[in-house]
Amino acid sequence: MSIAVTTQIVCFSVLSLVIIIGALGVILLESIVYSAFLLGGVFLSVAGLYLLLNASFVAAAQVLVYVGAVNVLIIFAIMLVNKKEDLKPIDNLKSRRVISTSICLTLLSLLIRVDLSKIWGLASPDTSIGEESTIRIGEHLFSDYLLPFEVASVLLLMAMIGAIVLARRDV
């Protein structure tokens, strides 16, 4: 990418901060509507990270599919099932929280331990194919990834019909 390194680092820090704080907000906030909008922010920041990695096509796909489709779908679902209800208290909530948090922290420490190992200390590649990546993705999709591409279309059709059948009112 032709941006100066300092700019890249500043962009990366801001985007990762937004991703992590937004994700924490998604799972911790009381109101589910705020969570949904924060989720959209997280998706947009992930698209920004893709732009930093020279992948403009995937960034556009991320914005279109995640922010434009998945997030809107989630907001519609919230509107359809949004009923104030008092949750029944569960007996051992505290021990559950403790156990799940410790599992997550253990997993996180293991993952970070692996991330920081020597073999991933790679320098970024000198030559980047940049805008040519879109052409390369198209070539992949119609040569060596042709079968997964066609299967994905069948999968989307099945998901569409399945969603319509499941969400119909008179079943």
Next chain:
Amino acid sequence: MNLESIPLQAFLIVSSILFCIGIWGLLNSRNAVRVLMSIELMLNAVNINLMAFSSFIDNNLIQGQVFTIFVITVAAAEAAVGLAILLSLYRNRVTVDMESFNLLKW
């Protein structure tokens, strides 16, 4: 430290944190919609990993980007079907509390 560019490890750490946040949300949410959101967060963490490796290791063939496209496709299908299942569950049980979905419990 003289940084030439953003290291690969930075991307990996961000995606690890995002993945663990997703798992925590998946385990602890009472609202079923929030569980689906946590799954989306985890899928995004995996996508960041794929994109970072594709850019740093496989810069010429970018197979990781193709994989990311497929993951995005499957995630969209999953969200549609998951929310449809949630709607029909809500119609039968009139709640979105995960604790009250015990149809498979014996």
